[in-house]
Amino acid sequence: MTTHDTRPGSTGGADTPGPLYGGPDDDYTPEQLAALPREELDRLGARYDGVEILHVEPGPEPGSPLEKRAVRQVGLLFGLAGLCAFAFVVVYAGAGWFLPDWQWELGSSSFSVLYTPLLGLLMALAFTFFGVGLVLYTKKLLPHETAVQDKHDGSHFDRVTTGATLVGGLHNSGLKRRKLITGSLAFMGGGLGLMLLAPLGGLIKDPNEGDPLGTTEWAEGVRLVRDDGTPVRPGDQEPGSLETVFPAVPEGNRLADAATMLIRLRPAQLEQAVPRSGQEDFGYGDYVAYSKICTHAGCPVSLYEQETSRILCPCHQSQFDVTQGAKPIFGPATRSLPQLPITVDDEGFFVARSDYIEAVGPTYWNRERI
Known part of the structure; x- marks a missing residue:
């Protein structure tokens, strides 16, 4: 061609x-x-x-x-x-x-x-x-x-x-x-x-509108209830025991981010307790309440050794000391477990004084409240 x-x-x-x-x-x-x-x-x-x-x-x-x-x-x-x-x-x-x-x-x-x-x-x-x-x-x-x-x-x-x-x-x-x-x-x-x-x-x-990652269903006056919905009062637990509680709201026991560990300290633990700065009054008597969500990767922490005062995360072996404001003392976690401020209502049942003052869960969700 x-x-x-x-x-x-x-x-x-x-x-x-x-x-x-x-x-x-x-x-x-x-x-x-x-x-x-x-x-x-x-x-x-x-x-x-x-x-x-x-x-x-x-x-x-x-x-x-x-x-x-x-x-x-x-x-x-x-x-x-x-x-x-x-x-x-x-x-x-x-x-x-x-x-x-x-x-x-x-x-x-x-x-x-x-x-x-x-x-x-x-x-x-x-x-x-x-x-x-x-x-x-x-x-x-x-x-x-x-x-x-x-x-x-x-x-x-x-x-x-x-x-x-x-x-x-x-x-x-x-x-x-x-x-x-x-x-x-x-x-x-x-x-x-x-x-x-x-x-x-x-x-x-904006997926963070309303701060959904920094808030839970806990609020002032919300009762602490067990998985079956029954409320908790002081004296229901033995010293050194742990119980998982949820907010008394519809579907409360299905709210993974609101799962909380209610711990009754033993007298010896109470004497050694050093609350985090600004959270000295978050407990009630010998009771303290901490988030059940590990601050490393979000696994549920619930393995409690009362003899050592340590809460263990089974996923990556992070350990938190309940007498030191749930401060991490071993493993990859770098932030303390958020503490829920608690008190009792007129009927003698445990209630929250407010929501957590910091975001629960992995550290990368930790943001200051505005």
Whole structure:
């Protein structure tokens, strides 16, 4: 095959016998190209690009029953895609609007079971309807052309004529006169756009709004209760014993971050006790309460050796001394277990005086309160 110079400004081989290549900028000025109609530019670009049309199959006649039926089919599919996409948005972000008291729960038999499958099903249906509609639109409504084209570098001529070809493709698509498809495309595009953007809401929203990682359900006057919901009063425990307690709120024993160890110190431990600065009055008598969540990696700490006054974390062997304000004395933990300030109410049951004054859990969540 003979090759030709196709750099911008070259003749592209137009000055040699045979098919033309490249679209010479020297043959047509930008003004002349701008004056040519789109159809002529399309044909001219094909000629200079060495395009050989092998077969042309026109689309359906405008207004024919065949076209109307295809338009209805494609419009229906695009509309269904849009409906599924908007339904995805409603399920994903609108559950709180229609079910204000609903919260996702692991293992629940309520709406939580259907939440994730519904999201997957609706997204899959939206893209399926869109894909099938696009295939039908291409096969039933667009003209089909089979052509062979030699590949070469571009020039200004190529860019202008290629633009005309693209505009011609839009014109041949019939979108301007097929209002049903245009409307369904706009509806579907809005739905798909919202569906794809909706999950980003979790990135835009501040996850620390309201300080959820620095607060628990403990508050002033909230009783300390056992796992079965019974309240605790002084004298219920033997000296040197530990009991896990929770806030007396709905689902209190399922709030992992609120789990607290209520420890009754032995007289010898009480004599050795050195509270942390500013927390001298957090205990009540010979009782102290510390978070059950290890400050290293968040494991539950509950192995208590009263002889050594140590609380042991079974995950990485961090040890905390309850007579030193639950200060870490061994292992990877670097921060003391947060202490819950406690007292008793008018009925003689233990209650919290406030929430923890510092964030519970791993050290990297430790932030000062504002």
